Amino acid sequence: MDMQSLSRRGFMIRTIAGIFAFIGAALFAPLGGFGILPALKKRTPSWSDAGSIVGLAADQPQERRFFETVKSGWQSEKQERAIWIVRRSDNSVAAYSSNCPHLGCGYRWAAAEQRFACPCHGSSFDINGKVLGGPAPRPLDTLPTRIENDRLLVRYEVYQLGIANKVLA
Amino acid sequence: MFKYVIDWMDERIRVRTLWETAANRPIPGGASWFYVLGSTLLFIFVMQLLSGIMLAMYYAPTPDHAYASIKYIQNEAPLGSLVRGMHHWGASFMMVLIAFHLVRVFVFGSYKKPRELVWLLGVCLIGIVFGFAFTGYLLPWDQKAYWATVVGTSVAGTVPIVGGLLVNILRGGSELGNLTLSRFFVIHTYILPWSLALLAGLHVFLLERAGAGGKRDPLQNTPDKAEPLFPNQIYKDSIFILLVFLAIAALAVLAPAGLEPQADPTDSSYTPRPEWYFYFVFQLLRIFEGPFEVIGTVVLPAIAGLALILLPFLDRNPERQLSKRIALLSIGGMIVTGVIVLTIMGARAPVVQAPSADSSSVLAGRLLYGKNSCGACHSIHAKGGVIGPDLTHVGGKRSRDWFVRHFKDPQALSPGSIMPKVMLPENELNELTDYMQSLK
Numbered sequence: 361m362d363m364q365s366l367s368r369r370g371f372m373i374r375t376i377a378g379i380f381a382f383i384g385a386a387l388f389a390p391l392g393g394f395g396i397l398p399a400l401k402k403r404t405p406s407w408s409d410a411g412s413i414v415g416l417a418a419d420q421p422q423e424r425r426f427f428e429t430v431k432s433g434w435q436s437e438k439q440e441r442a443i444w445i446v447r448r449s450d451n452s453v454a455a456y457s458s459n460c461p462h463l464g465c466g467y468r469w470a471a472a473e474q475r476f477a478c479p480c481h482g483s484s485f486d487i488n489g490k491v492l493g494g495p496a497p498r499p500l501d502t503l504p505t506r507i508e509n510d511r512l513l514v515r516y517e518v519y520q521l522g523i524a525n526k527v528l529a
Numbered sequence: 530m531f532k533y534v535i536d537w538m539d540e541r542i543r544v545r546t547l548w549e550t551a552a553n554r555p556i557p558g559g560a561s562w563f564y565v566l567g568s569t570l571l572f573i574f575v576m577q578l579l580s581g582i583m584l585a586m587y588y589a590p591t592p593d594h595a596y597a598s599i600k601y602i603q604n605e606a607p608l609g610s611l612v613r614g615m616h617h618w619g620a621s622f623m624m625v626l627i628a629f630h631l632v633r634v635f636v637f638g639s640y641k642k643p644r645e646l647v648w649l650l651g652v653c654l655i656g657i658v659f660g661f662a663f664t665g666y667l668l669p670w671d672q673k674a675y676w677a678t679v680v681g682t683s684v685a686g687t688v689p690i691v692g693g694l695l696v697n698i699l700r701g702g703s704e705l706g707n708l709t710l711s712r713f714f715v716i717h718t719y720i721l722p723w724s725l726a727l728l729a730g731l732h733v734f735l736l737e738r739a740g741a742g743g744k745r746d747p748l749q750n751t752p753d754k755a756e757p758l759f760p761n762q763i764y765k766d767s768i769f770i771l772l773v774f775l776a777i778a779a780l781a782v783l784a785p786a787g788l789e790p791q792a793d794p795t796d797s798s799y800t801p802r803p804e805w806y807f808y809f810v811f812q813l814l815r816i817f818e819g820p821f822e823v824i825g826t827v828v829l830p831a832i833a834g835l836a837l838i839l840l841p842f843l844d845r846n847p848e849r850q851l852s853k854r855i856a857l858l859s860i861g862g863m864i865v866t867g868v869i870v871l872t873i874m875g876a877r878a879p880v881v882q883a884p885s886a887d888s889s890s891v892l893a894g895r896l897l898y899g900k901n902s903c904g905a906c907h908s909i910h911a912k913g914g915v916i917g918p919d920l921t922h923v924g925g926k927r928s929r930d931w932f933v934r935h936f937k938d939p940q941a942l943s944p945g946s947i948m949p950k951v952m953l954p955e956n957e958l959n960e961l962t963d964y965m966q967s968l969k
Binding site for chain 2: 430435
């Protein structure tokens with residue numbers, strides 16, 4: 361085989377490699393993006409009415425449920441939400457996300473022990489959301505609230521779980 | 530006739546040589562019961578493939594319909610419970626046998642040169658099987674599925690720096706919903722089966738190229754002691770496959786796959802438990818708390834994965850005799866014992882029962898409402914059917930006594946009503962009534 365046909369062979373091999381490297385990149389970039397990018401869309405929750413606060417006793421956590429219209433992919437639907445609210449002694453009202461900041465299980469208020477307790481991995485929190493024990497890396501997540509005409513408005517934000525900082529998901 | 534067809538084909542595409550090459554592939558040191566695990570895993574994979582394809586016929590991968598479709602498969606479709614049971618138990622057997630296969634190859638030292646790449650592909654296959662288990666779990670969209678996936682995907686969030694991004698990519702957004710279920714379905718039914726088929730094929734092909742390891746003692750692997758793959762080894766494989774198949778079928782009949790009430794993202798009383806083969810991870814999460822959590826969720830699994838990948842490159846001593854590999858075998862033994870102990874601890878871990886704020890009977894009633902499909906006709910807060918009256922504010926409208934009597938005989942109190950009698954024991958009727966009265 362002379363030098364000329366050898367370089368011709370090398371040219372063909374490089375061209376084949378180039379063609380499929382190009383097709384690979386041009387194919388996988390949009391396919392990968394299609395799979396991943398819709399997942400990165402940020403939620404934009406609006407204010408939801410979480411009920412009246414008239415007669416809400418101080419330091420007695422209460423579970424509230426309300427419906428929020430959320431968009432899940434192709435579908436707009438009414439999603440039921442649960443939150444915990446507490447009227448503090450200074451008369452302000454705090455709303456906690458109902459997901460344990462550890463790994464997202466639902467937790468409950470244990471009135472007898474005056475603490476919030478999560479059944480999954482045993483985290484517990486005091487009435488102000490401070491961690492009393494268990495694996496939770498940060499206090500309960502407070503949600504943005506507003507009071508209008510004695511009704512509690514809440515923006516149901518979702519935060520990243522399992523980390524020490526409260527970061528929007 | 531058969532011979533004629535084979536002759537005809539042999540003349541054209543030389544099928545006899547093809548068959549003979551495969552069938553006479555020598556098993557060094559002779560056939561052994563220790564070698565049946567690989568082919569049994571292949572058999573289970575084929576079984577999972579077939580039963581999975583059939584399940585997909587009636588399954589709808591959206592949160593609105595997934596639960597109802599699985600319930601249909603489980604309770605109504607003829608043989609549905611059996612097919613789903615086989616798929617369910619097949620998964621568990623896959624987990625057990627892949628662990629045995631791993632331990633067998635480790636103890637025999639079969640991962641050593643020239644089979645390093647065969648081992649590497651095996652490690653990838655273990656990863657794929659765990660991926661199958663994790664994604665298959667969510668598909669029924671029941672309480673267990675939903676909450677195990679909330680926790681499982683959140684674990685990915687503890688990965689430093691990219692954790693948040695990772696969770697969103699896994700879930701298809703920040704919360705579980707349509708996009709989560711559809712991508713789990715695609716991963717479970719398209720991406721992983723194709724990956725597994727490809728890599729398992731390569732696993733077998735590379736073993737053929739590198740040559741099987743045979744017995745630990747090289748003196749046993751002389752050509753005169755070798756036996757052909759077919760029928761000697763395949764005979765042993767077939768008997769073990771039959772036993773595994775019978776066990777899976779028996780379990781599918783005697784212990785059908787469970788189905789809990791439909792997923793309820795607002796339920797704060799539910800205590801999720803993972804499937805048994807994830808107990809050891811579950812237990813690690815309980816041991817490493819707070820700032821150390823990342824050890825249990827990321828560091829240890831990463832070290833384990835890395836150790837498996839690097840094993841044939843770190844342990845380059847060609848010696849395969851047990852007595853000369855005491856140190857490494859002891860480490861392996863300790864890890865296996867550790868995983869077993871963690872699994873048992875995870876299984877026995879006390880369920881931390883958080884007290885409920887709603888009285889427990891309201892919660893029980895809420896579950897009964899779901900279990901008895903009341904929502905097929907009635908709606909609460911715009912969720913449910915339109916055949917019966919809306920129950921969103923029904924609590925203040927009727928007396929307790931009315932509810933109980935109405936459940937027992939709807940037509941007596943509402944003439945012309947098409948509501949069926951609620952055939953439940955008295956205590957459950959009371960719980961259902963408590964739930965109704967809590968709706969205000």
